[in-house]
Amino acid sequence: MTDTRTPPPPAGPPPTPDAPAGSVTVPGESLATLLHGYRVHARAPRGVVAALTERPRTLRALIQDSGLPRRSVEEILGCLGDDLRTGAGGTFVLRPAAVDRYRALIDYDELRAGTPLDSLAAAIGRNDALVTTMHELIASAPRPRAELDHVPATAATVVRRAVWLATHFDLRDAHLLCVGDHDLTSLAVVLLAAAAASAPGSARRGPAVTVVDIDEDLLEFLDRSARSRGVRLRCLYADLRFGLPPSVAGSADLAFTDPPYTPQGVSLFAARGAQGLADRERGRVLVAYGFSDRVPTLGWKVQRALLDQGLVFEAIWPAFHTYEGAEAVGARADMYVCQPTPATWKHLDRPAPARGPVPTAIYTRGRQSTESRPVPPAQPVLAAATAFLAAAPGRSVFVGERPELAAAAHAHLATVLERGLPTAAAGAGGPLSAVADLSDDPGPWLTRLLLAVNADRLAVIVTADHSVLGAGGSRSDALDPLRAKWVPTPEHDATADHHAATDHQGGGDHHGDGGDGAWGGARLVTFAAVDPADLDPGMRLARWLLDRPHGKIGNVWRDGLIRVVRTAEGRAPSQREALAAARRAVADPDLLAARLIDLPRHALASTLAAAVTSVEPPREGEAAAGG
Known part of the structure; x- marks a missing residue:
């Protein structure tokens, strides 16, 4: 789910939209004009006003209940003028004397009498204890990571997903693959199945559930939470840009994903979900995706990206998911039921070309957003890497998207993570030193690189505030499991501060070239291989x-x-x-x-x-x- 970067709630009622300077707007007349402009879609904005006539509401609640984008809700509130004031807890309160007038304006009785029935409401109501459990789990889960476009779904939505899956598919002995799961949908599914299996006289068999995700803190939380409640989850690490774990590919009956809401992100996550399916005829990929009706072009681009994967929309359940955020899209998303076609498999089965650079920009914000541009390592960092290779004789290889070091052979990061250093790049005979560019590492790439690379010496270009290594020259306990293979050699590390201090001690004048700005906020961390003897x-x-x-x-x-x-x-x-x-x-x-x-x-x-x-x-x- 995309983090939509909405601004904080206003301190008071929003201004009346499109009001000429110096004019006096009559609230009822302005609202009537706005509702008339919605024509057949006026039920949702009428619902916003109806909710305010019932009790004070927060802006977030109005957005979640109506499914309207934040900007649209603010326009409606602006039409209420002086009849609206702010109350305790950031709520909006409608003036009591104006309630009857607004109810008459929006035809309140007809609106409430015609509210659509939720076919899942009764089933969700029977599982209110699970909603409470999921609310507690979501509250204790690792914090959402904005750079991964995390926006949590509500506890009721997570249970809604589990109930819908259980009532629309035969999950007995089925295998569900969650392609990313920051919403904890996997836990809701297995806990719902466990509750059904424990009912008196029940002989139900629940589904097996596998989660693949890039967030290792989340995977640990899911695993620990499942074990503590006596249910099973299989949790595996995957950066989907580099592929799906082989043990997961072709194993699932259903795949569910709530991806980053960019065309690149939705397309990638859906494709990995399809790769995870075992039955090419009956398998389905379920995608949570929403867009603002104010910007339908974004929805068109994403839907086209799904169609380009050869997926057909078997069904679209509108406003299925509700979020604690994502106000720019009305805090809602639809449920897409996607059926793969022969075109899907033709696309996925196509022989992969020689591994080149892998596009990593799939998010809406951060270093790997679709608007970001790759930045090569700064020259002082490359100079330090070159010096590292020159300090020991033998073979040398550079791992990165571009061959930055002329004196070293080159291997793409995706190739190394997929199968290790290729023989053609590493060569044969003599000690091997490697340098890898992990400037864009979201955190877990470093561990995977240390696993994938077999060399005598290794230097890695990372950001100065790398999440695993910590700030400065410290080393995190996260690398301790690798101590049988690698030992850190901080005496060979290179940072802007260390470089500046060395130049100062040597009396050199680097004219600011060794400063942190020149280093681009990066540092070089080094390791030496442990002798197995x-x-x-x-x-x-x-x-x-x-x-x-x-x-x-x-x-x-x-x-x-x-x-x-x-x-x-x-x-x-x-x-x-x-x-x-x-x-x-x-x-x-x-x-x-x-x-x-x-x-x-x-x-x-x-x-x-x-x-x-x-x-x-x-x-x-x-x-x-x-x-």
């Missing part, structure tokens, strides 16, 4: 996994355990014994089918810790149970 057997197995992040965890773990035990003890467990040891060690055996690079941060840490303990011989009785 210095590791104990458990950590050596962790290193084996870390060096092979693109393989299935179960297979890599099995082969590594056999090798480590043979080296340490002179005996080799069978493949069956090694795989049984891995299954005993993990809390969720399903993770063994995933790749290490697809695990969210918390699952990565627990999986590597489990691998370390699996090297120890099983206690008596465990081997039989595991075999």
Whole structure:
């Protein structure tokens, strides 16, 4: 859901629209003119006035209840003139003496008698306890990230989605894929299914639900919340711009997404949802999307982007979703039920060309908004990276969207994250040093890069305030699970402050070239590979996994355990014994089918810790149970 960047509520009633300077506007006459202009669409603006005749309302409540854009609601309020005042808590209060006059003007009785019935209202009402639970979960979830276009749906909307899915599809033994889930829809679905299954005499089987998301704090929250309530979710990391985890592709019956509201964002998320479908005839992609009726061209562009993916709109449920924000689109969005066509699969099955730069601008704001433009690393940063490569002999490679370092081979970031350093770029023989440009890293790319790159030395260009590394020269505990592979070398880092201090000590005159502005708010952080010979057997197995992040965890773990035990003890467990040891060690055996690079941060840490303990011989009785 797009963050619409709406301004704060006004301190008082909005001004009357289009009133000539110095004129005196009669509120009733102005409102009548405005309503007449809406013609057949006047029910929603009449509803705004009707709500004010009933009780004081906040601007947000008026927007959510009417589904009108904020600007339209402000125009209606402006028409009420002196009959409207501000009350406690930022509410708007209609003058009591004016209530009957406005009710007559909008034909209040006809309006309320003709209010459309909500076919899901009764079912949602029966699940009011779940609405309360979801309200508490949403309140305790990680804060919405504006740079990822997060705007939370209301608790009632999240339950509405779960109820609608359960009443419109046969979810018994089905698999639902949530392509992004900052609204916690996945939790509502599994909790609703669990409540139905626990009813007396019920033998219902609920759906399996998988969430893929870029927000690792959110994934940890979803996983922890599900476990604490005795339900299951599978949570995997994915930056959808670089692809869908292989263990998810072609696995789901339904895919639901509430994407960034740009043509690029909606198209990408819907395409990944289609890639996740197992049944190409009966699978469906469900998309939450809304646009302002004041700017229909934006809606046309997004709908055209969906049609370009070969998707057909089987149904569009208007005003299905309500949000705590997104006031520019009326805090509402429609539910698109999209059916893939042969054109969808022709598009998705097309052989991928050689990996080039991947478009990352899909959001409405931030460094990766559709209005942003790529900025190459500043020259002082590139100079520091060049010096890093020159400090050690051997091969060198630059990872980034453009070949910024002439002395190094080049590999695209998407290629490296997908399958590691290509042999053609890394070469063969001799020590390997790598430099990677992660200037646009939203946070999790650094961990994935450290997993994907196997080299002797690594330098990474990041922003000075990188969310994982922290400000200044500090290192976050988030990288601790990688300690069997990489050790930070802060003595080789380069920052604007460090560069300026070095120049000053050396008596150099850099004429401001080393200042933070010249560095573009970036810094160079460096790492050295750990020597596996210095590791104990458990950590050596962790290193084996870390060096092979693109393989299935179960297979890599099995082969590594056999090798480590043979080296340490002179005996080799069978493949069956090694795989049984891995299954005993993990809390969720399903993770063994995933790749290490697809695990969210918390699952990565627990999986590597489990691998370390699996090297120890099983206690008596465990081997039989595991075999």
